[in-house]
Amino acid sequence: MTLDQQIFWGSVFLGACLVVQVAMVVYCSAALKHLGQRYAHSSNWFFISVMTVTTVAFVVLNHTIQVWIWAAAWIHYGVFTDWNVSLYFSMATYATVGYGDVVLNHGTRIFGTFAGVTGILAFGISTAFLVAVMTRILPSHVFGNRG
Secondary structure, three states: OOHHHHHHHHHHHHHHHHHHHHHHHHHHHHHHHHHHHHOOOOOHHHHHHHHHHHHHHHHHHHHHHHHHHHHHHHHHOOOOOOHHHHHHHHHHHHOOOOOOOOOOOOOOHHHHHHHHHHHHHHHHHHHHHHHHHHHHHHHHHOOOOOO
16 A cells, blocks of 8 residues: 555554444443333432443453454455454554564555544543443442432
């Protein structure tokens, strides 16, 4: 890929992952609202467990989908021909671990950095979402301020 192509396609895949991220946050928020109404009068431990497990499940699903998007990109552009290597590289790059045992050629390195940037942004948004959910759940059900 040329530099322009790497920047363009990296931005496209980053944007697609951002759409997935936002959609999952919106959908999870709606699910939590529904569950909150349904289980509002349940015991504290059950309510907190349902809300926390639901939130974490959405976050994990969200990140899994994004890793698969990047793995599909590597396969599509012929960077990797093996799904095992593609998923491994996607996960290591998305999580910004970067072991270095699988590396990109010169024509895809800039494109590859977009996967890392996607992971940083997605983990930041997910962390903020988890904190917001827990901040809302815990005071009302642990500290007795139901409202």
